[in-house]
Amino acid sequence: MEIPKDIKGLLGPKPEKEIMLLAAIELYRERKLSLGKAAEFAGLTVREFLYELRKRKIPINYPEEEAEKDVKTVEGLV
Structure with a gap:
């Protein structure tokens, strides 16, 4: 994936990893x-x-x- 330099700077030292994290968070938020x-x-x-x-x-x-x-489940353990 090609990330423009001005955007890359916003994503920190590991932009690809940050993009994957952001995608995972959004998919989780959407319950997908x-x-x-x-x-x-x-x-x-x-x-x-x-x-x-x-x-x-x-x-x-x-x-x-x-x-x-x-x-x-917890009540069953007591």
């Missing part, structure tokens, strides 16, 4: 990729991807049904 797949697409661990989301103040997609399921 899961957290794990978005992290993989960006070339990051899930923990690193969560850090990038937090840094950019992007909320985590955590559907209510999944939260309820997690609560039941």
